[in-house]
Amino acid sequence: MSLPTVELAKCRLRPWRAADADALVAAWADPEILQGSSPPEDRSVAAAMRWIASAEDRCERGLAVDLAVANLEDDEVVGEVGLSSIDQRRGAALIGWWVAADARGKGVATEAIDAFAAWALADGGLVALVAEISPDNVASLRVAENCGFQPLGPNAWVRKR
Ligand SMILES: CC(C)(COP(=O)(O)OP(=O)(O)OC[C@H]1O[C@@H](n2cnc3c(N)ncnc32)[C@H](O)[C@@H]1OP(=O)(O)O)[C@@H](O)C(=O)NCCC(=O)NCCS
Numbered sequence: 142m143s144l145p146t147v148e149l150a151k152c153r154l155r156p157w158r159a160a161d162a163d164a165l166v167a168a169w170a171d172p173e174i175l176q177g178s179s180p181p182e183d184r185s186v187a188a189a190m191r192w193i194a195s196a197e198d199r200c201e202r203g204l205a206v207d208l209a210v211a212n213l214e215d216d217e218v219v220g221e222v223g224l225s226s227i228d229q230r231r232g233a234a235l236i237g238w239w240v241a242a243d244a245r246g247k248g249v250a251t252e253a254i255d256a257f258a259a260w261a262l263a264d265g266g267l268v269a270l271v272a273e274i275s276p277d278n279v280a281s282l283r284v285a286e287n288c289g290f291q292p293l294g295p296n297a298w299v300r301k302r
Contacts, residue, residue, distance in 0.1 A: 144200050144208065145260060151252050154208045154222065154260075157196050161209055162189040164218035167241070174239045177278055203227055206261070210240065210253045219244035222257040224270070232268035234261070236300075238284070245280070251287040258288055262302040272298045 147154040157165075168174050169184040181188060199205040204227065210220030220240035227234040236258065240250045261267050273296055274281045282298075290298035 144197060144206065147256055147260060148213075149252050149256055151213070151247065152219065152249050153211045153213055153216070154253060154257060155211055155216075157193040157207060157209045157218075159190060159193055161218045162186050162193060164241070165189040165193065165221075168221065168239060171239075171242060173242070177275070177281060178237050178239055203229060206234075208257065210249060212244075220249060220253060222253050224261060224267075227267075232266075234267055234270055236261070236270040236272050238281075250280075250284045254284060255288040258300050262300065266302075268302045270300045272300075274298055 144156040145154070146156070163186065166184060166186050166189050169180045169189070174180070181192065196205075196207050199207065205223060205225045206227070207221065207223040209218045210222060211218055218241075220238065222236070222238045224234040224236055236254070238250055238254050240253075258270055261270060270290075271293065272285050272290055274285055275296060276282070285298045288300065290300045293299040
């Protein structure tokens with residue numbers, strides 16, 4: 142897998158860049174994002190720079206695929222979509238996402254995640270994506286439904302090819 146750029150109607154999926162470090166640090170400081178995803182313990186700008194700098198390597202090694210969700214107008218980061226725990230033998234991975242507070246409620250997550258999932262599940266890619274979502278995360282549950290995920294267990298949703 143290599144990191145793609147995908148143009149959509151409301152946003153763009155693209156590789157992370159060094160200039161995005163401040164947006165990543167801001168996201169890591171958002172209590173809702175902290176609760177819904179697994180940010181690192183070190184959430185400094187330097188740590189964000191390291192995380193961004195190693196994204197291509199993580200992808201090449203099949204460890205993770207992390208893309209920025211950016212505004213079409215100014216290319217500023219408004220969110221993230223990513224794959225982790227990639228199991229090539231089973232063709233499965235965990236999928237995660239967040240959207241910055243001031244960009245929520247406009248359908249950005251739905252559009253970005255639907256497109257990212259379709260890309261990951263395209264021929265030659267994975268066959269199943271699992272999203273771990275707390276039952277009280279109503280917005281994320283709605284996004285999962287919008288994007289064709291089916292309930293798999295108490296905290297898990299799956300979208301298959
Ligand atoms: C979940 C999250 C990604 C949604 O981003 P978004 O861009 O606002 O999502 P969208 O606008 O595409 O869609 C949100 C959906 O949730 C619904 N929604 C939002 N808040 C809601 C609430 N409190 N109760 C019910 N539905 C709600 C919206 O109506 C919309 O559904 P619809 O398309 O059927 O109308 C964003 O809120 C977020 O990043 N939260 C914090 C991090 C997080 O939870 N990450 C996911 C971990 S599993």
